[in-house]
Amino acid sequence: MAKKDTQTRPLGAQISHMLKSRGVDTIFGIPGVHNQEMYRGIEEAGITHVLARHEQGAGFMADGYARASGRPGVAYVITGPGLCNIMTPMGQAYSDSVPLLVLSSCLDETANYRGQLHQMLDQEGAARTVCDWSHEARDAASAYALIDRALQEFTLQRPRTKHVQVPIAALEGEAEAAPDLPQPVSRSFGDLPGGMAQRIMSAKRPLFVLGGGARGDVEAAREVIGKMGAASIATVAGRGVMPRDYPLNYGGFLGRPESAEVAQGADLVVVVGSELAEVDLWRRELGYEGEMIRVDIDPEVLSQPGGGQGVLMDSGAFFRALQEAMEDGDAAGGGWNADEVAAQKKRWRAALEAERPGIPRVVDALQAVMPEDAMIFSDMTQFAYVSNEMWDMPQPGHWHHPTGFGTLGYAMPAAIGGAVARRGKPTVAIAGDYGFQYTVQELGAAVELGLPLPILLWDNGKLKEIEDSMVGAQIAPNSVIAHNPDFPALARAYGAHAETPQSLPALQDALLKALEADKPTLIYMTGEMTD
Known part of the structure; x- marks a missing residue:
């Protein structure tokens, strides 16, 4: 067991040490007079800092780091314009379910004292418009708790941007080290509803719509869909869940209007890890009126009207549950034809050439x-x-x-x-x-x-x-x-x-x-x- 760090440091330095203890090895950002205390502890903690040329770049770098590593991307920015400049990346990461944590300084008092450098009317509220939540930590204990909350929620919920701001005076003040790493909390969404596995396996022309959230267990997904003889079609983020040589894979053409006709040819549609948003479909709805099953970790997605039967479940657990069910019985399947899939993809390719x-x-x-x-x-x-x-x-x-x-x-x-x-x-x-x-x-x-x-x-x-x-x-x-x-x-x-x-x-x-x-x-x- 590691010896507890009892050294008192400025809070800004302690935050870097805390992040290092939580597995953060890289921070993207730009130092300034209002957040320089956050930089006091970076090297001492053993964290690499990447200097961006603009806070927008820092946010996108942290976003890319998170997508590539599977770990949270962390950015340090200053008050006012620094926070405003990173709001576009914050909105992008929120929209695309990326675990981005933005830590900024903020002014100590703004209600009475006017004309300060980088002053905003409501910095915390401005950030809140493009992220999951934005809170001010006015002391060390609050800063530590909010950071741990953000890191836990990235694992337990749909990962989306979080923002924590700390007053400059609090960053400069002496603070004890952060508490020990909290006990990890595992994510579990239970079992498949009764009879659902059998219903899916009994479909003759099942179609799986795969989104970015369908990557929980790719091996299980490929085995299940392949054994069922099911067709698949993907969002931009869902490409690659099914191998490109799978003969019933329609690829990433979900946004084509004709994908509605593909869906109409199914006797069951299973949507895994996708909002079926406008930017996935380029229309308001999938265009399918038959039986649909929606699998997602976000209750908001499952509460959409006309969304079929919702299953609050991680995609990996979902496909593994189907794997187990298939051990005891065969799937009906067999209703899709590889030639019709290939012909449709060829027509879509021709449309791209023309457009x-x-x-x-x-x-x-x-x-x-x-x-x-x-x-x-x-x-x-x-x-x-x-x-x-x-x-x-x-x-x-x-x-x-x-x-x-x-x-x-x-x-x-x-x-x-x-x-x-x-x-x-x-x-x-x-x-x-x-x-x-x-x-x-x-x-x-x-x-x-x-x-x-x-x-x-x-x-x-x-x-x-x-x-x-x-x-x-x-x-x-x-x-x-x-x-x-x-x-x-x-x-x-x-x-x-x-x-x-x-x-x-x-x-x-x-x-x-x-x-x-x-x-x-x-x-x-x-x-x-x-x-």
Whole structure:
């Protein structure tokens, strides 16, 4: 048993020591005069700090770190503008169920004393608009309790952003060490409702809709769905739960209107770990009126009207329960045809070619050489939109896209966080010419860290998705073209490598070279590359 730390330190330093004792090894942030006390204990505690160029970048880095590692991402920011700057990443992490913990300083008193540096009317309330909860800890005991509460809830509930702010005077004040690590609390949602396993096994054409929350036990999921002869279709986050060579896997085409017809052809739909949100379907409802079972850990998801029978259960436990049931009996299944699945996917591929000419062939070229264990972080760009549908992932949880909040500028800083968490493993960023400029400054952080990070930059010279939308709405395109810099030269100015491949084979070579480089490489892509 470790000897209890009895040394008194400023609270800011004690918080870093506490986080280290709870398993936190990396913090992303920017120091300032109002949160410098939080930095007093970082090195002493043995925590690595990654310096971002903007708090938005720090938040996205912590988000990417959390997605890549499976552990909470932690960010330190200052009062006022620092907290405001990280609110976009906070909203993104909340929307995408990412365990992001933001710790900020705050002013000691704001009701009477006006005109202070970084003063806001309600900093705690502002943060609360984009996270699960936001609270002020006015003393050491409250700070420790709130941090432990956040870390426990990341494990026990649907993980979503938390914010704790501590007054500057409290951070500066002496405090005893945090209490010992609380006893871990396990998450259990009981057994399947009576008769449910038999009902699922008796379906002749069951369809499993797999979301990002369906990754609890991938081996069990694959065995159950395969033995049942069930079809599967995935959200963007659910790709890879079923292997890409599974003949009844419709892939990531759930957002296509015709997926409603696929669902209508089922005699039972089982939705696992998905909200079936607008950003999953690109319509209000799945379009299925038959029997549906919803499996999720979030009661709010299960309480949606018209959502079928809800099961509050972890996806891993759900699939293992079905595994056990199948040991005692055979599933009916057999109603789906691999040829019809392949034909539908071919039609969807043709639609992508027609909608965004030239992009699918580039996606094919990259997918052909991308290492199977690569983790990819993409931005809001047409290249990613095509990839989200047609790129069949070999394993789940290895493609991260800002689906819910839909922010620009996510890919590169999130990939930096992911690469920090995955040292020695391939990590890739995909961005568009416009969104890349939201967080381009984080190239400096990637260079400092010496990350072999390929940054695939798709440049179509405009906000092409918005232009297409305006044209579709019969609006004359306005403000969709901006002057772009010389991106390769800009990358070199930051100290990064840069490649401008003129053909698809050259693009493939550039990607593989970048994965072995000594620092990040910007790979400049356009639709003019030859085959």
